[in-house]
Amino acid sequence: MQAFLKGAGAIGTKATREKTAPGTSGENKKQKPIPWVEKYRPKCVAEIAFQEEVVAVLKKTIEGADLPNLLFYGPPGTGKTSTILAAARELFGPELYRKRVLELNASDERGIQVVREKVKTFAKLAVAGSRLDGKPAPPFKIIILDEADSMTNAAQAALRRTMERESKTTRFCLICNYISRIIEPLTSRCSKFRFKPLTDRIQEERLRDICAKENVQCNNETINMLIDVSEGDLRKAITYLQCAARLTGGKDITEQVIVEISGAVPSDLIDGLLAACHSSSFEKLEIVVKEVDKCLVDGADEYLQMIALSAVMMQQFTQSS
Known part of the structure; x- marks a missing residue:
């Protein structure tokens, strides 16, 4: 009986070795395809390009200084979310990242109920745990609110009070495209950084x-x-x-x-539309284009600015015809 059990054990061990042996089909399985946007997202603050001010602040924070509440704003695709995620990974390490960081993005609700439930509950959790690599872990958590400009005014007002009460153990990072849609009591409690379009x-x-x-x-x-x-x-x-x-x-x-x-409109088509106006109107139209561009940078609504520009162009074409 013992010999039988030993034989069975040997067979089981051999089967286990065959399953876990290197070069087997388990290891040769192809990795799941990852969108290149995520695959090449910066993994650390040093890899962030063209945003020198915020990189300098975050580097000081990682070296040991305290982290203020942050407000990142600017055009999409300039690295706002990637920057705070890279900083959080460096601050907490992979073992504490999931426990210390709460990220709410566009797929989440943005009403006052979310602030009362998810944000307040996470903010009240005690800061516990240490990094396995021996580096000191910051004594706070980070709540990332992506596309914060889509939050209702009531939710933003409720968030203001939460930021005050949990300031000892929680830091907030608000990310938005248009800072004009964030209420003043929130912006005054954050260090604001504008992300410039990449060169x-x-x-x-x-x-x-x-x-x-x-x-x-x-x-x-x-x-x-x-x-x-x-x-x-x-x-x-x-x-x-x-x-x-x-x-x-x-x-x-x-x-x-x-x-x-x-689906882009070729630039030569736009140049042709502008050139269709006579010289005096062209100069006027060029000024309007620059004003529209400035309004968009300052946080104006794209749809309204497009309507305004189209109205001016229609007026110029009518006058020139």
């Missing part, structure tokens, strides 16, 4: 790096077209690049492919 050079470096790692063939004209249609939004540029790579198999991605994927 063409920064976007070109990132896109070429991704092309090299993914074995994608893009010429200079295609890269320039990606930069042009993305308008400073690196996330949009990377998404278009991945779609084009899937469509063409990663070979010979042309400008026409990018235009078809993005």
Whole structure:
């Protein structure tokens, strides 16, 4: 009987070894495909590009200084969410990250009930645990509210009081595109950082790096077209690049492919519309375009600004005809 059990044990051990042996089918399984936007998201603060002010503040925080409540605002795709996520990973490490960080994004409700339940409950939790690597863990938690400008005024007002009560153990990071939609009591309690649209050079470096790692063939004209249609939004540029790579198999991605994927209006068409006005009206229209661009940067509604610009263009065409 003992010999039988030993034999069975040996067989079981052998089967286990065969299952766990390196080079078996379990390890050879292909990894699940990850969107390139997530795959190449910055993993640490040092990898954040073109946002020197906020990077300097976060580096000081990681070195041991306290972290204030933060308000990140600016155009989409400039690294707002990536920056605070990278900083949180460096502050807490992988073992404490899930316990110390609460992220609420666009898929969550933004009413006052969310502030009363999810935010308040998480903010009241005690700060416990330590990092396994021996580094000191900050004595606070981080609540990230992405697209905070979509929150109702009542929810923002309730959040203001929560920020005051839980200031000893919780830090808030509000992320939005338009700071004008955040109530003044919240903005006054946060350190504000404006994220600038990425320069063409920064976007070109990132896109070429991704092309090299993914074995994608893009010429200079295609890269320039990606930069042009993305308008400073690196996330949009990377998404278009991945779609084009899937469509063409990663070979010979042309400008026409990018235009078809993005649905962008060619710049020469816009130039033609502007040139259709006579010289005096053209100068006036150019001024209006600059004013509209400034309003958008300051946080105005895109739809209303587009209507205003279209109305001016219609007026100019009527006068010139």
